[in-house]
Amino acid sequence: xxxxxxxxxxxxxxxxxxxxxxxxxxxxxxxxxxxxxxxxxxxxxxxxxxxxxxxxxxxxxxxxxxxxxxxxxxxxxxxxxxxxxxxxxxxxxxxxxxxxxxxxxxxxxxxxxxxxxxxxxxxxxxxxxxxxxxxxxxxxxxxxxxxxxxxxxxxxxxxxxxxxxxxxxxxxxxxxxxxxxxxxxxxxxxxxxxxxxxxxxxxxxxxxxxxxxxxxxxxxxxxxxxxxxxxxxxxxxxxxxxxxxxxxxxxxxxxxxxxxxxxxxxxxxxxxxxxxxxxxxxxxxxxxxxxxxxxxxxxxxxxxxxxxxxxxxxxxxxxxxxxxxxxxxxxxxxxxxxxxxxxxxxxxxxxxxxxxxxxxxxxxxxxxxxxxxxxxxxxxxxxxxxxxxxxxxxxxxxxxxxxxxxxxxxxxxxxxxxxxxxxxxxxxxxxxxxxxxxxxxxxxxxxxxxxxxxxxxxxxxxxxxxxxxxxxxxxxxxxxxxxxxxxxxxxxxxxxxxxxxxxxxxxxxxxxxxxxxxxxxxxxxxxxxxxxxxxxxxxxxxxxxxxxxxxxxxxxxxxx
Amino acid sequence: xxxxxxxxxxxxxxxxxxxxxxxxxxxxxxxxxxxxxxxxxxxxxxxxxxxxxxxxxxxxxxxxxxxxxxxxxxxxxxxxxxxxxxxxxxxxxxxxxxxxxxxxxxxxxxxxxxxxxxxxxxxxxxxxxxxxxxxxxxxxxxxxxxxxxxxxxxxxxxxxxxxxxxxxxxxxxxxxxxxxxxxxxxxxxxxxxxxxxxxxxxxxxxxxxxxxxxxxxxxxxxxxxxxxxxxxxxxxxxxxxxxxxxxxxxxxxxxxxxxxxxxxxxxxxxxxxxxxxxxxxxxxxxxxxxxxxxxxxxxxxxxxxxxxxxxxxxxxxxxxxxxxxxxxxxxxxxxxxxxxxxxxxxxxxxxxxxxxxxxxxxxxxxxxxxxxxxxxxxxxxxxxxxxxxxxxxxxxxxxxx
Numbered sequence: 027x028x029x030x031x032x033x034x035x036x037x038x039x040x041x042x043x044x045x046x047x048x049x050x051x052x053x054x055x056x057x058x059x060x061x062x063x064x065x066x067x068x069x070x071x072x073x074x075x076x077x078x079x080x081x082x083x084x085x086x087x088x089x090x091x092x093x094x095x096x097x098x099x100x101x102x103x104x105x106x107x108x109x110x111x112x113x114x115x116x117x118x119x120x121x122x123x124x125x126x127x128x129x130x131x132x133x134x135x136x137x138x139x140x141x142x143x144x145x146x147x148x149x150x151x152x153x154x155x156x157x158x159x160x161x162x163x164x165x166x167x168x169x170x171x172x173x174x175x176x177x178x179x180x181x182x183x184x185x186x187x188x189x190x191x192x193x194x195x196x197x198x199x200x201x202x203x204x205x206x207x208x209x210x211x212x213x214x215x216x217x218x219x220x221x222x223x224x225x226x227x228x229x230x231x232x233x234x235x236x237x238x239x240x241x242x243x244x245x246x247x248x249x250x251x252x253x254x255x256x257x258x259x260x261x262x263x264x265x266x267x268x269x270x271x272x273x274x275x276x277x278x279x280x281x282x283x284x285x286x287x288x289x290x291x292x293x294x295x296x297x298x299x300x301x302x303x304x305x306x307x308x309x310x311x312x313x314x315x316x317x318x319x320x321x322x323x324x325x326x327x328x329x330x331x332x333x334x335x336x337x338x339x340x341x342x343x344x345x346x347x348x349x350x351x352x353x354x355x356x357x358x359x360x361x362x363x364x365x366x367x368x369x370x371x372x373x374x375x376x377x378x379x380x381x382x383x384x385x386x387x388x389x390x391x392x393x394x395x396x397x398x399x400x401x402x403x404x405x406x407x408x409x410x411x412x413x414x415x416x417x418x419x420x421x422x423x424x425x426x427x428x429x430x431x432x433x434x435x436x437x438x439x440x441x442x443x444x445x446x447x448x449x450x451x452x453x454x455x456x457x458x459x460x461x462x463x464x465x466x467x468x469x470x471x472x473x474x475x476x477x478x479x480x481x482x483x484x485x486x487x488x489x490x491x492x493x494x495x496x497x498x499x500x501x502x503x504x505x506x507x508x509x510x511x512x513x514x515x516x517x518x519x520x521x522x523x524x525x526x527x528x529x530x531x532x533x534x535x536x537x538x539x540x541x542x543x544x545x546x547x548x549x550x551x552x553x554x555x556x557x558x559x560x561x562x563x564x565x566x567x568x569x570x571x572x573x574x575x576x577x578x579x580x581x582x583x584x585x586x
Numbered sequence: 587x588x589x590x591x592x593x594x595x596x597x598x599x600x601x602x603x604x605x606x607x608x609x610x611x612x613x614x615x616x617x618x619x620x621x622x623x624x625x626x627x628x629x630x631x632x633x634x635x636x637x638x639x640x641x642x643x644x645x646x647x648x649x650x651x652x653x654x655x656x657x658x659x660x661x662x663x664x665x666x667x668x669x670x671x672x673x674x675x676x677x678x679x680x681x682x683x684x685x686x687x688x689x690x691x692x693x694x695x696x697x698x699x700x701x702x703x704x705x706x707x708x709x710x711x712x713x714x715x716x717x718x719x720x721x722x723x724x725x726x727x728x729x730x731x732x733x734x735x736x737x738x739x740x741x742x743x744x745x746x747x748x749x750x751x752x753x754x755x756x757x758x759x760x761x762x763x764x765x766x767x768x769x770x771x772x773x774x775x776x777x778x779x780x781x782x783x784x785x786x787x788x789x790x791x792x793x794x795x796x797x798x799x800x801x802x803x804x805x806x807x808x809x810x811x812x813x814x815x816x817x818x819x820x821x822x823x824x825x826x827x828x829x830x831x832x833x834x835x836x837x838x839x840x841x842x843x844x845x846x847x848x849x850x851x852x853x854x855x856x857x858x859x860x861x862x863x864x865x866x867x868x869x870x871x872x873x874x875x876x877x878x879x880x881x882x883x884x885x886x887x888x889x890x891x892x893x894x895x896x897x898x899x900x901x902x903x904x905x906x907x908x909x910x911x912x913x914x915x916x917x918x919x920x921x922x923x924x925x926x927x928x929x930x931x932x933x934x935x936x937x938x939x940x941x942x943x944x945x946x947x948x949x950x951x952x953x954x955x956x957x958x959x960x961x962x963x964x965x966x967x968x969x970x971x972x973x974x975x976x977x978x979x980x981x982x983x984x985x986x987x
Contacts, residue, residue: 161838250840365873374641442686537637
């Protein structure tokens with residue numbers, strides 16, 4: 027492609043990057059006041075809050091990573107692998123906040139688990155369990171591990187689905203087996219050292235999310251003190267401008283801490299790579315079975331996968347149940363009275379449901395258009411260079427980004443308008459759409475195009491009639507991801523919408539703040555249902571495509 | 587309609603022979619405001635954590651459209667401080683008209699902040715026709731918001747008073763004073779707590795303990811001064827030090843809000859909780875979110891009470907329609923519906939003896955299960971400037987478990 031043909035890159039690049047590049051300095055500027063840093067240093071909650079943030083983020087990231095690697099190591103190539111791949115969509119589509127609400131209903135002191143144990147232990151009042159809002163962040167870590175593991179698994183499955191890797195993988199495993207290594211040994215010694223660097227971005231996103239998340243920390247996180255992100259959020263919402271500056275300073279501090287952690291992680295990975303390589307080639311191996319794997323770990327991994335799926339199903343069921351529950355006193359296992367009031371309120375908020383859907387569709391389509399323009403116009407090598415900018419919104423504390431974007435929208439009169447809302451939802455959804463679509467789009471074999479051109483078709487005709495239909499499944503999946511991201515937005519909707527445009531998520535969070543459990547559960551259910559519809563449609567497109575044009579090279583095809 | 591207004595004017599003129607010109611001018615102004623309001627949209631920023639409040643505002647929107655041609659849009663807010671922040675940001679960006687907020691539900695420190703920073707339109711509230719029937723003598727907090735003079739910058743909307751409630755199945759004799767509460771907590775460890783300050787109800791509980799344990803309350807009703815802070819608040823910290831070991835989680839953790847506490851009481855985790863709406867429990871029993879055995883009560887010597895208000899930001903777009911909305915929300919019809927336990931149960935700011943018999947009849951309703959049976963006097967809020975220092979000191983002492 028010629029340089030002149032690359033001008034379309036400018037459009038998506040500028041539309042996406044310019045607001046962010048302008049917004050961040052605006053936000054930083056609000057957080058550099060010396061007075062704010064002084065009162066921050068004087069805040070006695072600071073050190074504990076910081077320790078909690080770093081601790082919960084690190085433990086949950088490492089926990090989710092270890093669990094994902096262990097599951098893939100022992101399930102790849104077994105019949106359970108298909109089950110895993112199929113279950114990821116539904117697990118991912120359950121929004122974090124909804125999952126946290128449901129998990130709390132299970133494990134809190136007056137939750138279902140305690141109610142099950144009550145007759146055995148003769149409890150008449152809820153036990154003093156540190157499971158939710160506990161001072162060490164155990165509840166928060168539990169939710170993060172349970173929610174981030176499917177995301178990492180999805181990243182790994184997507185990575186392994188790349189045709190060039192799927193082929194190599196099969197070769198390596200076959201070669202290793204002939205040398206007498208079990209599959210699990212090969213994963214740890216050969217495959218993970220090669221694959222892990224390519225999981226750096228998803229891992230970074232998981233770490234950043236754990237460090238800066240506000241809504242989850244409010245629902246299940248510690249309260250005395252809360253995490254640093256919650257302190258920042260509370261200060262930013264305060265009526266006092268000095269406290270707002272303090273909030274911006276906390277948010278900046280979080281960004282700095284994240285940078286330190288990433289730097290430390292990178293250094294640690296480099297330091298470990300030598301010893302790991304030495305261990306990998308030390309030649310020790312256990313006797314293996316004919317299938318190349320040990321039955322025990324595979325069974326255990328299968329059981330853990332079942333447990334994870336059962337947890338998600340229980341959480342979903344509890345959300346549905348408590349949206350109808352009236353009075354439900356401990357230790358009764360079943361509500362004493364029922365009410366449909368919560369769903370009546372959902373019916374009253376029909377406009378919010380439609381607005382959520384419309385915003386989600388717009389944000390998904392608009393970011394898809396921008397991403398496709400980029401992918402068609404920019405050479406693949408630029409992707410890596412653009413990555414830091416694309417992932418900036420995932421990595422910079424969203425609070426900071428929103429402070430800046432709001433400051434930017436105010437003089438443009440975009441605040442409180444649907445246009446402003448659609449714009450910010452597109453900005454937020456775009457990185458996810460890019461990450462979801464780029465691998466499949468880049469893996470598309472360029473020889474198809476050469477063939478089409480050689481047969482005398484135009485590029486446009488080839489694009490519409492061959493390339494887009496062949497990539498319909500990943501495009502549909504990327505749209506579903508963008509839609510789900512838009513549905514889950516709280517901060518951008520509240521900031522840019524000036525509170526005027528209620529969505530399912532803002533309604534859920536406002537009502538949860540009002541503490542109305544049935545209503546919060548009803549909106550959590552809705553918040554889960556909308557993305558589920560999106561992912562369902564995407565899956566249907568994928569199935570239809572497989573039937574129509576035969577299977578694309580898939581890792582699943584190589585079997586056990 | 588013209589005739590009615592004339593008759594009303596004549597009556598006013600007869601009663602106040604010295605003021606007919608002022609009254610006439612006000613009435614003329616008011617009809618001009620009503621005319622200008624027609625067709626405007628009011629973005630009413632109001633806390634939306636309660637289904638009942640949202641439903642009441644939907645009713646008000648229908649009435650306003652029919653009666654005055656005003657469109658009322660409820661902007662759902664989690665925390666009123668968000669609105670203060672937004673108006674301040676708009677002022678900072680030089681937007682002196684066409685602001686995003688037309689009317690805001692407000693009181694206390696948020697009002698103080700907006701008044702001091704010149705973020706409010708006014709004075710306007712005392713010129714509202716409905717204001718004549720507000721109980722400014724019997725309910726002095728309608729003119730003094732957290733010890734800050736209202737000065738016509740906001741219109742009173744509803745009354746609130748700190749009210750405790752207990753699950754009578756587990757609390758035979760509800761403790762009706764601070765000493766009784768402490769004693770009860772000692773005997774029933776882990777079954778009471780209060781929302782973590784700066785959550786509104788938690789801070790109010792601190793003020794309640796402070797006024798009940800103080801020998802001299804006077805400094806609390808003057809603006810805060812650093813010199814008197816330690817001595818004035820010492821009884822509060824001594825009281826809390828005594829209470830905390832007997833609270834839920836031994837006072838090392840606190841729930842986020844009073845609504846969380848209500849849920850914990852419904853679950854059976856707590857036996858006593860608190861609210862600012864004397865009718866909330868009756869409401870919740872009717873809505874099946876609290877069991878019927880829960881009863882409300884107030885401390886015998888009185889509990890902290892205040893008024894919540896409606897204010898118009900300086901840069902409101904629909905200033906006229908916002909005043910028409912406030913005037914309607916202050917009318918006997920709207921106030922009576924709001925006070926109805928089946929609707930919202932928010933006590934009225936009007937003086938019932940200023941109303942005609944037909945209007946007064948609107949307020950008559952039977953007692954509902956869960957309601958306060960023996961109302962205690964309302965103790966005015968300490969000056970708003972005390973809130974922040976008390977909250978900060980609480981954070982310093984108890985926020986880290």
